[in-house]
Amino acid sequence: MSSHRPVFRHPNLPANDLGYTRRDYEGLDSTLCAGCGHDSISNAIISACFELSIAPHRIAKISGIGCSSKTPAYFLGKSHGFNAVHGRMPSVATGANMANRDLLYIGVSGDGDTASIGMGQFVHATRRNINMVYIVMNNGCYGLTKGQDSATADKGSASRKGRPSPFEAIDLCETAVQMGAGFVARGFSGDKDHLIPLIKAAIKHKGFALVDVISPCVTFNNTATSTKSYHWVRDHMEATAAVDFVPMEKEITAEYQQGSATTITLHDGSRLDLHKSDSTFDVTDRQAAIKALEDHREQGQILTGLLHINHGLEDTHDILDTTATPLNTLTQKELCPGNEVLAEIANTYR
Amino acid sequence: MNKLASVNDFVIRFANMNGSGSASANSLFAKAVFRMGIPVSPKNIFPSNIQGLPTWYEVRICEHGYLGRRGGYDFAVAINGQTLKRDYTDLLPGGYFLYDATRPLDQTYDREDITLIGIPLTKICNQNIENPKLRPLLKNIIYVGALAALFDMDFSVLTDAITKQFAKKPKLAAPNINCLEIGYNYASEHFKDICDLKITSKKILDRHILMDGNAATGLGAVYGGATVAGWYPITPSTSVVEAFDTFTKKYRLDDAGKRRAAVIQAEDELAAIGIAIGAAWNGARAFTATSGPGVSLMSEFLGLAYFAEIPVVLMDIQRVGPSTGMPTRTQQSDILTCAYASHGDTKHPLLLPASPFECFDMAADSFDLAEALQTPVILVSDLDLGMNDHITQPLKWDHAKTYNRGKVLDHDQLENLDWTWGRYLDKDKDGVCYRTYPGTHPEKGAYFTRGSSHDEFARYTEDGRVYKRCMDRLDKKWQTTRTMMPAPEIRMTDHKALAGVIFYGTTADAMNEAVDLLAAQGCHLNTLRLKAFPFQDAILEFIQAHDQVFVVEQNRDSQMRTLLINEFNLDPARLVPIPYVEAIPIDAAFICRSIRHNTEQAPRTDKGDAS
Numbered sequence: 001m002s003s004h005r006p007v008f009r010h011p012n013l014p015a016n017d018l019g020y021t022r023r024d025y026e027g028l029d030s031t032l033c034a035g036c037g038h039d040s041i042s043n044a045i046i047s048a049c050f051e052l053s054i055a056p057h058r059i060a061k062i063s064g065i066g067c068s069s070k071t072p073a074y075f076l077g078k079s080h081g082f083n084a085v086h087g088r089m090p091s092v093a094t095g096a097n098m099a100n101r102d103l104l105y106i107g108v109s110g111d112g113d114t115a116s117i118g119m120g121q122f123v124h125a126t127r128r129n130i131n132m133v134y135i136v137m138n139n140g141c142y143g144l145t146k147g148q149d150s151a152t153a154d155k156g157s158a159s160r161k162g163r164p165s166p167f168e169a170i171d172l173c174e175t176a177v178q179m180g181a182g183f184v185a186r187g188f189s190g191d192k193d194h195l196i197p198l199i200k201a202a203i204k205h206k207g208f209a210l211v212d213v214i215s216p217c218v219t220f221n222n223t224a225t226s227t228k229s230y231h232w233v234r235d236h237m238e239a240t241a242a243v244d245f246v247p248m249e250k251e252i253t254a255e256y257q258q259g260s261a262t263t264i265t266l267h268d269g270s271r272l273d274l275h276k277s278d279s280t281f282d283v284t285d286r287q288a289a290i291k292a293l294e295d296h297r298e299q300g301q302i303l304t305g306l307l308h309i310n311h312g313l314e315d316t317h318d319i320l321d322t323t324a325t326p327l328n329t330l331t332q333k334e335l336c337p338g339n340e341v342l343a344e345i346a347n348t349y350r
Numbered sequence: 351m352n353k354l355a356s357v358n359d360f361v362i363r364f365a366n367m368n369g370s371g372s373a374s375a376n377s378l379f380a381k382a383v384f385r386m387g388i389p390v391s392p393k394n395i396f397p398s399n400i401q402g403l404p405t406w407y408e409v410r411i412c413e414h415g416y417l418g419r420r421g422g423y424d425f426a427v428a429i430n431g432q433t434l435k436r437d438y439t440d441l442l443p444g445g446y447f448l449y450d451a452t453r454p455l456d457q458t459y460d461r462e463d464i465t466l467i468g469i470p471l472t473k474i475c476n477q478n479i480e481n482p483k484l485r486p487l488l489k490n491i492i493y494v495g496a497l498a499a500l501f502d503m504d505f506s507v508l509t510d511a512i513t514k515q516f517a518k519k520p521k522l523a524a525p526n527i528n529c530l531e532i533g534y535n536y537a538s539e540h541f542k543d544i545c546d547l548k549i550t551s552k553k554i555l556d557r558h559i560l561m562d563g564n565a566a567t568g569l570g571a572v573y574g575g576a577t578v579a580g581w582y583p584i585t586p587s588t589s590v591v592e593a594f595d596t597f598t599k600k601y602r603l604d605d606a607g608k609r610r611a612a613v614i615q616a617e618d619e620l621a622a623i624g625i626a627i628g629a630a631w632n633g634a635r636a637f638t639a640t641s642g643p644g645v646s647l648m649s650e651f652l653g654l655a656y657f658a659e660i661p662v663v664l665m666d667i668q669r670v671g672p673s674t675g676m677p678t679r680t681q682q683s684d685i686l687t688c689a690y691a692s693h694g695d696t697k698h699p700l701l702l703p704a705s706p707f708e709c710f711d712m713a714a715d716s717f718d719l720a721e722a723l724q725t726p727v728i729l730v731s732d733l734d735l736g737m738n739d740h741i742t743q744p745l746k747w748d749h750a751k752t753y754n755r756g757k758v759l760d761h762d763q764l765e766n767l768d769w770t771w772g773r774y775l776d777k778d779k780d781g782v783c784y785r786t787y788p789g790t791h792p793e794k795g796a797y798f799t800r801g802s803s804h805d806e807f808a809r810y811t812e813d814g815r816v817y818k819r820c821m822d823r824l825d826k827k828w829q830t831t832r833t834m835m836p837a838p839e840i841r842m843t844d845h846k847a848l849a850g851v852i853f854y855g856t857t858a859d860a861m862n863e864a865v866d867l868l869a870a871q872g873c874h875l876n877t878l879r880l881k882a883f884p885f886q887d888a889i890l891e892f893i894q895a896h897d898q899v900f901v902v903e904q905n906r907d908s909q910m911r912t913l914l915i916n917e918f919n920l921d922p923a924r925l926v927p928i929p930y931v932e933a934i935p936i937d938a939a940f941i942c943r944s945i946r947h948n949t950e951q952a953p954r955t956d957k958g959d960a961s
Contacts, residue, residue, distance in 0.1 A: 057796060060632070060788045073798055073810075080788035082631060083800040084624070085654050091580070091621035095628025095636060096788070098578045098612040103632075103789050121624070124617040316614070323608040327577040328633035328787060330610055332753050335575040337601040339747050345569065345597070346744045349559035350385070 017053040025050045027077040031070065037189030037215030037230075038068055038137045042075040044192050045106065045135070048199040049076065059104045060096055064089040064118060067144050067217075068110030068137035076106075087118025090125035093132050094316070100326040101317050104203060105132035112142045115151040115170045122172070126179035129207045131315040133199070136172055136210070137189075139217035140228035147220030158225035159217075174293045176210045177286055177308045183209035184289070184308040185243075188233055189216070191304075198306065200245040206267035207315045214302065233302060240280045240292070240305035246271040266311055283309050351463055354424045354444040355546035358388050358413035362497075363423035365430045365437045366490070369401030372429070375490030376407040378515070379497060380739065382507045383411055384560045387553040391417040391859070393738050393935055398585065398677040404433045413554055417741060418860030419937040425547060427493055429471070435459075446500075446545055448493065467541055469496055469533075478532055479525070488529045495533025500545040505534060507551075557744050559706075563735035566706035566745065567665055568593025570713025571637055572602065572611075575753050576663070578636035579613045580625025582644065585677045586733035587667035590639035619644035623651045623664065630655075630662045631799060633758070633787035635717045637663035641733075642671045642684050645691060652726050653692025654801040656824075659774070659783070661720035661727075661756065665713065668732040670933045679933040680733035682855055683905035688728045689883055689913055695821060699831050700883040701729045704858040706742040708881075709735065712836070714747075721756035723831050724782060732904075734856045734935045757784045764794040772807040773797040774820065781827030828884060835882035838889055844874040849949060850896035852889075852925075854880040854910060857902055857936055864941035871942075873949055875900075883913065890918050893925070900945055902928040904936050 013021040025046040030039050049059065056078035063069035065086035072081045084092040093107045114122045114136050125134070140153040152172065153165040176184045183205040187195035195213065202209035214233050216222045222229045227236070264272040264284075281288040289308040296303040323330075354360065366372035373394065380392040391410040397403040410420055428437040428449045435458075441447055443463040449455065451468030471492055475485040498505050509527050516523035568590045571579070581591040591613060598611035612629075616622040622638045629636035640648065645666050655662050668684045670676035688700055699719060701712040712729055720727040757778075759771065764786065771794070774783050786795035797808040804820065805811045843865070853861050858879055865875050878892045893899050893914070901911040908927035915922050928944045930936045 055792060057792045058789050062628070078793065078796050080786075080796050081798040082628070083798065083802065084627075085650055085801060088620060088624045088651065091616065091624025092628035092631070094614065094621075095578060095580060095625035095630070095634075096632040097628075098614065098625065099629040099632035099634035099636070100787075100789060120617050121621050124621065128614070317612070320612050320614070321609050322612050323604040323606070323610050325604070325610075327610065327612060327629075330575075330577060332575060334604075334610060335577065335602065336573050336747070337597075339749055341601055342573070342745055342747050346559050349561040349565075 016050055018055055020050065020053070020056065022046065022050045024078060025056055025076055027072070027074040030074040032067060033219045035218040036067070037139065037213075037217070038071050039074070040189040040192060041135065041137055041195070041213050041215055042071045044195045044199055046075050047192070047196050048203060051196070052200055052203060054104060054203070058102070059106060061106050061108065062089050062093045062096065063108040064110070064113035066110040066113050066142070068108055069113060071137065072108055087113050087116070088121060089113065090118065090121035090130070090134070094125055094128065094130050097130055097132060097316065098322075099328040101131070101322070102326050105130075107132055107134045109134065109136050111136060111138045111140060111150040111152040111172075115172060119151075119170075123175060123179050126176050126181045126208050126210070128316045129180070129182060129313050129319070131207055131317070132209070133202045134208065134210045135199070136212045137215045138172070138212055138228070139215050139221055140226065141217050141221040143217050143220060147217070154227040157227040158223065159221040160223050161220075162225075164225070171293060171297065172212045173210065173307050174290055177289050177293075180313075181210055181308070182207040182310045182313040185209075185211050185306045186302070186304045187211055187213045188237060188304055189213055190230055190234065194239065194304070197243045197245040201243060201266070201272050201306065204245070204266045204268060204270045205309070205311060207311075207313050214304075236300060237302050237304050238296060240283065240303060240307065243306050244273040246273060264309060264311065272306070272309070283307060286310070351465075352444050353465055353546050354442065354446070357548045357550055358411055358552065360424040360547045361408060361410045361420050361422065362425040362427065363437070364407040364409075364427040365433050366405050366407070367430045367432070368397055368399055368403050368405040370490070371487035372405065372490050373407065375494050376409070377739065378491075378508065378511055379494050380409050381560060382498075382503065382511055383409070383549055384555065384741065385507050385511065386504060386549060386551040387555045388413055388549060388551075389415045389417060389554060389741055390560075391740070393419060393734065395934060396678050404430050411549060413552060415554070416859070416863040416938065418863055419935045421937040421939045427497070429490070429493070446547065448496070465544060467500070467537075467544065469493065469536060469540075474532060474536065479529075484525065488525065491526050491529040492533035495530035496537035498530070499534045499537035500541060501547060501549040503549050504551055505530075555741060558741050559744050560739045561706040561742055562589070562737055562739050563703065563706045563709040563731055564589040564667065564737060565593040566709035566742070567639070567713045567729065567731060567736070569597050569745070570710040571663075571717075572597045573710070573747055574635065574714035574717040576635045576637050576717060577611050578626065578629035578634045579611070580616050580622040580629075580636070580638050581613070582616050582619045582622045582640065584619070584641045584644050586669055586737045587639040587641045587644070587665065589737065590665050590667065619647040620651065623648040623662065626662045627651055627655050627660050630720075631660050635663075635721070637665060637717075639665035639667065641667050641669045642687070643674065645684055645687055649687075649692045652698065653694060653696050655726045656692065656696045656698065657694070657801055658799050659724040659785070660799075661724050663716045663720050664726060664728045666728055666730050667736040668730065676933055678733070680856070680935055681905055681933060682732055682857070682903050683909065684730060685905070685909040685913060688730055691728075697828060697884070699723065699725065699727050699835060701727065701836070702854045702881050702883075703729065703731055703735065704855050704879065705735070706740050707745060710745045718754040719834060722754050722782070722834065723827065724756060724785060725827070725831070730855070732856055757782055759784050759786050759790070759795060761791050764791045767794075771795065774804060774808060774823070775806040776823050776826070780830045781823050781825075782830060832884045832886060835884060835886070837886060838881055838892075839879040840888065840892060841877045843869070843876055847874040847876045848897040849873075849900065850876045850878060850892055850898070851900040851902060851945070852878045852880060852892070852910070852914070853902040857904060860936045860938045860941055861902060863938035864945070867938060867942050868945060871946070873946065875945070880910065885914065885917055889914070893918070893920065898926060898949070899924060900926045900928050900948065902930070902936075902941055902944075904930045906931045
């Protein structure tokens with residue numbers, strides 16, 4: 001065990017609207033390496049869910065295999081979790097979502113789990129627009145098997161093993177935009193102030209929401225030659241518009257001057273305020289998002305922040321035209337057509 | 351020449367090109383025979399192709415009720431030039447050869463022991479049908495009309511069938527009926543009394559239906575309460591999910607017209623079963639359907655569902671393996687891969703239907719079994735059962751039956767528990783533990799599902815003793831499983847018989863006939879039809895009660911025999927393999943030959959050597 005949360009809690013911990021304290025959103029102690037970026041992401045998930053006042057038991061956490069996929073044990077201990085098989089988190093999340101459309105599904109995966117073995121499931125979950133938050137803890141390497149390059153390792157980037165990666169890197173955000181994702185963002189585990197609003201916005205977005213989080217592997221891929229190290233990312237990160245997430249119930253007057261912010265109203269009435277800097281682009285424009293990602297890649301920079309949003313899309317349930325009632329609550333009376341119908345069907349086979 | 355002669359007992363083989371619309375014409379013929387009350391068994395022998403390759407449709411008409419393949423054919427409808435010679439050569443002596451006489455047969459077609467029935471089908475079409483696009487389709491209808499005349503069939507049965515088929519498009523009915531009449535009149539005029547094969551109405555079948563196993567399986571999933579299906583298209587399983595989709599669209603809508611089912615076509619078989627597992631974990635009844643290659647791909651997930659104890663249903667419609675094998679031909683060769691699918695110590699309950707009636711029943715029951723046992727259940731059907739029409743008892747649903755959702759704790763039960771719950775804690779000592787659905791209770795019942803080793807409270811463990819406890823409990827659950835599976839169908843036709851035969855699935859039709867044929871030759875056999883795995887003691891008792899036990903199945907390696915030997919720890923000599931490897935449905939003549947060969951040659955072994 002590398003990180004122990006202190007047992008002591010302040011007696012007057014602040015509670016959210018449901019009366020839960022932040023502690024109610026925590027999980028077991030992490031067994032990841034000290035300083036692992038993934039633990040920061042777990043904490044950002046905890047903060048986002050706590051601050052949004054989502055009842056922990058109404059969340060299902062689903063993961064694949066790898067260091068990243070172990071983290072659901074370390075957050076949201078009151079939620080059901082499912083550690084599936086390698087690369088298959090998206091299909092399990094898809095099925096779970098079909099069974100009960102009323103829960104919040106947080107999928108956690110890594111770059112090996114998503115960009116290699118699970119690439120097919122990742123792109124198809126994106127295409128179907130499953131209503132879920134898909135978080136990739138992206139460190140450019142296979143940590144659990146001791147640091148082999150993953151498919152998101154940038155060409156030329158060298159991990160502790162020293163050999164520069166000879167292959168083209170897969171940009172999951174760009175792929176997701178191409179696959180029609182309605183919400184695509186990139187965060188950095190070293191910048192929680194930036195990451196938490198992204199996760200909150202992803203949670204509130206209806207449909208598939210990808211948050212690709214660069215999360216340095218302190219043990220195998222935090223070298224000076226790696227483009228996924230804390231140093232490199234800090235030096236080469238360029239954020240798009242800063243994002244403020246404004247829940248519906250806490251609508252506030254603009255803290256920023258009119259004209260400098262773009263406001264996007266989400267499905268449930270919550271708001272995203274984007275504060276433009278000179279370098280930003282129209283995040284609702286799919287082509288602009290891809291161009292911005294490509295431009296930054298060419299310049300050796302990592303574009304972070306909200307990269308693309310299209311909040312008017314139908315999710316899988318809309319597309320399949322399923323009933324509003326969660327399928328897992330339907331009764332036999334609603335499911336079994338009975339004997340009369342069976343006789344009617346049999347007649348068509350005479 | 352002795353012309354073949356019979357009433358309601360012969361085999362007709364249609365040779366066509368696939369994609370030419372022949373399937374619907376041929377099934378129109380089979381359905382007409384069925385509606386005349388005569389047992390009929392149509393088998394589509396088709397290529398893995400959409401258009402242009404040879405396809406055959408074999409219809410056995412048998413008023414004695416034997417529905418397996420008989421072997422050989424008495425009447426050929428040879429419409430495909432590509433296979434004309436072969437269809438001609440293989441026709442039984444005394445048989446009848448109907449061909450398109452627009453082009454005459456060359457001099458190599460010189461058999462003197464058959465009757466030629468040349469009808470200039472193409473020419474008739476060109477003369478009578480204006481729209482050239484419709485000609486190939488209606489040509490098939492013309493020969494069906496001709497058959498009605500040759501076999502002295504009740505013509506109105508065919509016209510009624512057409513009317514019924516086109517009830518929604520009456521405009522299409524008229525040209526079809528017209529073509530039936532053209533064919534009928536041509537044959538009546540030119541070939542009157544030439545054919546001594548006849549079909550006469552006889553109400554042998556009364557309440558029966560003519561249905562394919564896959565439709566029955568899909569419908570069983572509807573009645574069994576399945577709400578989520580993840581699937582990936584693969585012959586011959588595709589029509590299972592298509593049936594589920596169609597039936598739920600029609601019979602499973604809410605008041606707003608929204609669907610009470612989610613059918614997701616996945617990107618591959620891995621995702622297909624992943625979707626079903628995710629849904630089942632979350633409290634929905636869920637399934638997927640596939641064939642051999644898909645079972646191979648799903649094996650990893652099946653191991654997860656076994657170890658994490660998730661009640662998922664898999665319908666495996668077997669086809670010829672290994673590898674791609676023959677996608678459109680039938681076999682029973684997934685037995686071992688299904689029984690022990692996935693790495694590590696795994697085993698899965700199997701259901702083995704032999705008719706569409708059982709497909710429906712077992713598909714519905716599979717969800718009860720899966721949820722009661724919290725484990726994957728595999729319904730093992732095959733292409734012959736799944737894709738061919740079979741005469742079957744009308745489907746039945748027990749009105750009093752209620753779904754067995756298994757051990758699931760709801761909010762109030764969690765609230766009032768007087769024991770410490772653990773997801774994998776064997777409270778009832780039957781190996782089956784209590785599960786909870788996500789979202790049930792704010793404070794209680796959450797757990798972490800994993801395919802990694804876990805203790806009673808679903809916590810990760812690398813403690814070998816805890817691991818062993820878990821594996822031993824799963825084995826205990828296997829013993830519970832044994833008591834819940836359908837019992838074998840045992841027929842002790844002769845209590846003094848020294849030989850018994852074990853079989854399962856679609857071998858049943860041919861076996862019923864073979865047993866009668868052998869009995870007529872003085873070779874009496876008791877039979878046992880397996881309906882499920884794991885095996886009950888009654889099966890062992892049957893084996894021990896006979897000197898010689900044959901296991902008849904449609905695969906090379908006698909997989910069910912291996913499974914029986916392994917599970918009952920039998921001396922392999924106790925079970926005589928009768929493997930059938932020809933990739934078309936097994937026939938009674940083969941079984942008779944094989945069993946006679948063994949009964950005449952094999953030395954007797956001692957009984958009761960199972961340990």
